[in-house]
Amino acid sequence: MARTIALLGPQGTTPDVGAVLRDLGITGTVALVRAGYQERESEDAELIKALGVPAKNLTLHARGNDVFKKATEYTAAYQARQQRLRHMQTFYRTRLDGTVDAAKKISVRYVEPELLEQEEKVSVDMFRQMDGDHVERCQAVRAAFDRTWPADHVPSLVAHRREVRALMAGTEALVLAGGHVASLHNRLQMFDILANNGDKPIIAWSAGAMVLTDRIVLFHDYPPYGSDVAQLLEAGAGLVSGFVVLPDPRRRIRLDARTGIQQFARRMAPATCVAMDHGARLILEGGELKYAKAIRLTTAGDAEPEWTGEPSRFSTPYLYGVHV
């Protein structure tokens, strides 16, 4: 059976996740992950009410903390891995800044426009190369950790995984809330949640939606210190392929900044950049997009407000012969 995945925009104070569950015909108990909320993970009463179906909170954040308390050597290695990943993120980010500066300097040189256009493509290519390298290096760090510390060698982790499997066994679907995307990503991996879920439907929003894609992109056009460049965090689970999910665009993206949108969309091509506000929805079955209601950021620099999944009339062929 082809798995159904529903990606939603932020839920805020008027959640629409209950309506989506109803549309999908889910009436039984669902497994709920709120690990992105970290210490507030268990404050789930309002959300469960909004779901309109019974829910079992898997409490992955608390379980992770319990593992960290009991398995000291594993914890030290885990923390060292995270520290390494953070350093790598900082260095990658520093390189991105350098490329932004270079692109800016080149763009104001007094040369033929045709050459500048070519150089712009080179700049995008540089970003893409750095993005790819970063994701690959992060994957290598995780793989090395998993080789050294296989989950089945950590008794407290084994015990929690067993409990989580048992909890999920009687559920009809998996619901992933948003929150801290790195924290959520880590806990999903630690407890092997997506594999445990098998082919059951997944309903996810915000950070929860981001972790299901091929690549998790961190972005904010209004950081407190002025400006920032979008950066990849890591590879996501890859259950939703070909999309970059960008939650809460009205607060986080300069939707009228054509050049910025254009560069970003070209950098992420051939993936489709989907900005998801409250009420946005992508429904996929067996990996195929069946329904879309979101803002699409195009390689032409537009933010299409009512994108319904069709190729955009603004789209232009751009990179490597890929039509995006």
Add this chain to the structure above:
Amino acid sequence: MNIGDLINGPRTRDSVDAFIAGNTFPMVDGSSCTFVWRGEAEAVHLKHWVFGLPSSQPLLRLDGTNLWHLTLKLPQKSRVEYKLEVVRHGKGEWIQDPLNQFHARDPFGANSVAQGEGYEVPGWIHPDPTAAKGHVDEIWIDSKTFGRRGFGLYIPARFQRSRTYPVVIAHDGHDYMRYASLTTILDNLIDRLEIADVIVVMTSSPDRLHEYPDNEHHAKFITEELVPYVQRLLPISDQPQNRCLMGASFGAVASLSTAMRYPGMYGRLLLQSGSFAFTDIGDRNHRGPIFDPIVAMINRYRAEPTVVAEKIFVSVGMYESLIYENRSLVPVLMSTGMDVRYVEARDGHNWENWRDRLRDGLSWLLPGPFLHVYE
């Protein structure tokens, strides 16, 4: 009614009353700012600390009235602290502008504030009832270097012993609290996820003019006594990127000099309006002997710049004389490969300038999880 109407119209008591009642002061119109005082005096002067303008400028008496006025150009987004000097019986008295509702406090008292068009007091300096509040403890340390010293310790809301925290050592931290709303700002920025949950050590010196200018005893106290002491009390990260020194004016000098004396120890520096005096030739500086150790330190550093931290945030006011020194230092710091962010504001050497730059500096040096949180 503007000042022109009053100058050109009937100068009666009623018209002056109407003028005063119908305006807020100083009157800002585009880039023009009119200061007004009303009363009997021999002379009235505007006293301010804007580098580049005469520090005392006379207000003119409007003939036939007791109204005094002066119009200056004030660029957009400017913020200028001032007083009025009222001369009576040959003696001048410095007062706050009685017609101006905006005041700024500092350790010497309070000044009136002229806010140029476009300047806005940042929203994040005001207490936010929805933001979780940290708390401040007053702790004492028996220092081998300085004897018994007290310091403030800001602990963020939702503090947990099971986590590790970055630490900021804030020189003149008590003044930052009193005059720059430091604790409110920390509460707000942490709550908004803009800065990391952070522990802040607020130091104060009884003799800052001698302890701060490149004083090895001060650096030793901070690094070998205070930081280890706090580390024993609280779960503080031992990573340089989680240790930040900050300060303004001489406090910025103390921060930089401490980092220079302990390279590799502090990964983050927040330097506001640093008194970074130097000379290009010779070693005499025009600022007085108290600056001599600073001149020697900065001259040495300019000759041979080294890495003293990973990231440095430098801010300074365009209306203070130290802008020359700060502008000159930035490329020297950058030449080492350190990540340097430099911000100028249309403001002076005062606590509210330093307050207004805290969000920019702290969020860049010790960013919170705002980039990672998508709810």
